Amino acid sequence: MNDDLARAVAILQQGGLVAFPTETVYGLGANAEDPAAVARIYAAKGRPQDHPVIVHLAPGAALDYWAAAVPPEATALAAAFWPGPLTLILKRHARIPDAVSGGQDTVGLRCPAHPLAIALLTAFGGGVAAPSANKFGHVSPTTAAHVHEEFDADGTVGMVLDGGSCAVGIESTIVDLSRLDTHGPVLLRPGHISPQAIAAVIGQLPVAPDAAAPRASGTLASHYAPHTPVAMQPRAQLVETLARLRAAGRRLALIHMGDMDASGLHASLALPARPDGFAHALYAALRTMDHSGAELILVEAPPTDGDWLGVNDRLRRAAHGSSGIVHGLLNAHVAG
Structure with a gap:
């Protein structure tokens, strides 16, 4: 493990914040099982407490540690698209802090494809809660320089791992699988992985969300916005x-x-x-x-x-x- 990676792992273990690259955008990460650390994400971003964050996992991580139930559709999609830009919403296991899910009974999980993210998650050995590394509602960062632009002035981020420019450039596709029995798969946020690609794996095209769908990252009406109109x-x-x-x-x-x-x-x-x-x-x-x-x-x-x-x-x-x-x-x- 190189010095930067070792330092990043130490910061996460101590409850601090580390910004790191994924293939989609840079994430602002904290230990997903430490409520105080997750609270620091919300404070740094100015994020509403009821707006959930996504837990990032290393390849091969056990989904049933994080989810109360893992339907076959989740296993199939993870096998097809992880590591990659797909987030799965599942019923949250009781051991997972409320802070990660904005008080909901669900949790968002994904395994990012960026090699530096994978190295960090593997070395850390646990889940890292990580929304995009920007102030809430602003344009997401796709380079380390963007992250520094957002957070250097307030000193809330312990470290920024520089992994170059993000390959995909927009956030992950989010699919809700927490209500399969009643609603089937639901597309909460479109992204690089299309509904048709998802349907090719599980045999069902994700439908549009209804009013009772779980809240998910990046789904507010106004988001990803620069200061200029x-x-x-x-x-x-x-x-x-x-x-x-x-x-x-x-x-x-x-x-x-x-x-x-x-x-x-x-x-x-x-x-x-x-x-x-x-x-x-x-x-x-x-x-x-x-x-x-x-x-x-x-x-x-x-x-x-x-x-x-x-x-x-x-x-x-x-x-x-x-x-x-x-x-x-x-x-x-x-x-x-």
Whole structure:
């Protein structure tokens, strides 16, 4: 074990916080069986106490230690997709602290695919509760520099393990298997692993959540949001909006795919027109645009087919509550 890894394990054992890379985003980790340590995650992030965190496990960890019941569907999905970007929601074992689950009777479990995460979890020898390593509701971090940007000022994080840029770039798919008898599998959060891929393993397509579905990480209406307002529009509408806001002299940042006239803009970035490439670059792009000094981040709406489900989910949440911002900027110009 190298010195950095040994230090990270020691911090976790002592109840401290360690940020570490996964293939999705960087996580802010604490010993999942130490309620005081988990409470430090909530305090550092400013996270509501009833918003659960995901427990990260090393390959081969016993699910029945964490879950009161492990249905065959859970075993099959873990065999198919772990290590990887899939979180399973199961009934929580009585030994698992309430703090991990936001007071619910369920627990979210996943085994990340990043080699540094696997090394940390294996060396630690237990579960690490880890939401994304950012202040609550903000854009998730996909590099160690993003984590430092979020937490260096307050000193709440004991260590940041640098594992480079996250390969996937958006959070894991979350599937609820805690109510199979009554509801079947439920897709609580889309991600890199599609509903169709899940159905190919368990023979059932996950359904949309109902009002009684367990609360899960990253499922609030407003989430993954930069400080600068975000508006998402299809290309034809976006071109018109850009023209009008340019004419009004507004400071604009643009995230788009393919060729688009970016003249007169405060900042612009073209992302790959593939769902995996767009997802990988999205959060870093939002952070870059957030630092550009623009009044508004305009995003070209991606396609709506199934491969883009996770990306569209994150962008809708990032843009939540900003629907009137374009009209507000134009009206302010007219009034001025």
